[in-house]
Amino acid sequence: MFMNFWNQQKNIFNRSHVTLIKMLKSIAEVVANHQPKGFNNSLHWNVGHILTINEQLLFLLPNHPTEFPLHYIELFGQGTKPTEFQENVPSLETLIDQLIDQKTRVEELAVQGFDLKLTEPLLLEPLSLETNGELFNFAIYHQGEHTGFINALKNIVEIAEVQN
Incomplete structure (x- = not known):
């Protein structure tokens, strides 16, 4: 039963990843880098943030x-924004390639570690994530949330381009 749950979670993650990658491949770099008024981040930043x-x-x-690349945390980690980008910012194409690679590596994660406790819980109020499996579940949620932001940004920027 546990193995079935783990496989189901990986399938959900993979489906979300495939949907995201398919959407990203249809987006021009200029669209990805535009930050519409009222938004804290660009589509490009959201892709790097998910990764x-x-x-x-x-x-x-x-x-x-x-x-x-650990410098990605400084570029795309929680609380960062594209207006702070200075250098070494990967292109959208690079991020897409890395998402594809990440999907493959996630598929290879061993089921044995799913219920292992973390040394310290990750506190994300009101959540306290204590196991590898809880981290994985949160990753699925987080990826879906930002995929929605990416879709909204894509639509807003493309509509604005048509109107101009």
Whole structure:
């Protein structure tokens, strides 16, 4: 039963990832970098943020091996914004490639660690994430939330382009 649950969670994550990647491949870089009035971040930032937070939740916190560029945390981590970008900002195409790679690495995560307790819980008020599985579930939620932001930003920017 547990193995079925784990496989179901990975399938949900993969479906969300595939949907995101398909949407991103249809977006021009100029659209991705535009930050509409009233929004804190650009579509490009949201893509990097999904990649970065997934990497933190699924690989860095549970101590799984990763070759993730740690400077991404300074670019796309919680509380950052694209107006603070200075240099070494990966292109949208690079981020998409890294999301594809991340999906493959998530598929390879071993089921044995799903219920392992973290050294310290990750506190995200009102949540307290205490196991690798809880981190994974939050990653699914977080990715879906930001995929929605990306879709909204895409529509707003594309509508504005048509009107201009």
